[in-house]
Amino acid sequence: MKIIVPVKRVIDYNVKPRVKADGTGVDLANVKMSMNPFDEIAVEEAIRLKEKGVANEIVVVSVGPAKAQETLRTALAMGADRAILVQTDDEVEPLAVAKILKAIDDEEQSGLVILGKQAIDDDSNQTGQMLAALLGRPQGTFASEVTIDGNSVMVKREVDGGLETVKLTLPAIITTDLRLNEPRYASLPNIMKAKSKPLANKTPADYGVETAPRLKTLQVSEPPVRSAGIKVADVDALVAKLKELGVA
Template sequence: MKILVPVKRVIDYNVKPRVKPDGSGVDIANVKMSMNPFDEIAVEEAVRLKEAGKADEVIAVSIGAPKSKDVLRTALAMGADRAILIQTEAEVEPLAVAKILKAVAAEENPQLIILGKQAIDDDSNQTGQMLAALIDRPQGTFASKVEIDGDHVTVTREVDDGLETVKLALPAIVTADLRLNEPRYASLPNIMKAKKKPMDEKTPEDYGVDITARLKTLKVAEPPVRQAGEKVGSVDELVAKLKALGVNA
């Protein structure tokens, strides 16, 4: 079985993003970048399935600038077998990403595609669902557990009321949630080995996909500063203040 894992290069989750002075976007100059955390979980799950003998090959794919090779090398060091970089300097929207991944899937014919449920830069949570619709495959989103059983995959999903288990016929698409696994740290020997693993370089044009932006960012702003709390001397005083604010106490 072949597993395809899309990964994205984003601002490291430990870094506090800074908004550009003109409000046109987030400043990424001289900012530490890394693999999207949810995608890292997806890579880990794919590698674990391979180690368990459920998969034969894991392919990592990324869409972005040449610097995205860094996250692909990380995926290779974690255990992916080869990588594909679709190079573009443009900011690619979720629908265009899904269309490119559809073309990659048609070329590679993976039995399972595992994605992070969302990217932490735009928090769209759209690509996996759009891809499933475009290629007409069953999907299991927000996965906290994945089990391969013959020609089916069983996915335990995190939903508002608890957990839901679905059984999908392969080929299928799964999006990874935080509790699916704990990603490994790439060892130095594996980092060195990753440099010798194959990485193909292509462009959106190679797949015949138009990545022209359809959305326009009007303004990016910092979230409002939270106001300081206020101490009250008694429950009665608290109730009175809540009523003054229009809260039904």
């Protein structure tokens, strides 16, 4: 079985984003960028399925600028087999990304596509579900456990009140939640090896997908700031404050 894993280059998890003064977006100049954390979990899960002998090839895909190559190389160093960069400098919305991924899947014929549940930049949480819709396949979103079982896959999902297990026919789409696994670090020899793994360069036009945005961002601003309040000296003072609030 072939597994496709889309990965996105985003602002690093530990960096505090700053809104540009002109209100057009977030300042990404000279900011550390990394692979979206949920996508790392997706890459890891695909590698584990390959190690179990369930999958035989892992193709990683990124839609983004030339520098997204670095993100793909990271995935190759972790253990993916080959990469496709769909290069564009535009901001591509989830629907257009899903259309590109569908076109790639039409060529590649995957058994599973594993995606991060959301990217930590736009926080959309849409691409996996949209891809499932476009391919007419079942979707196991927010997965915390994935078990291949013959022609189907059991997915344990993180839902509001706890966990839910669904059985999906293959091929299927899975999106990852935090507890699915702990991604590995690429070793130095594997980082070197990744440099010679195949990476294909494509554009959205190669897949006949129009990437013009449907949503127009009119303005981006900082959220209202909360200022620090008071410090109390001890527990008694805290109890008094809580009583003032009427909660004790």
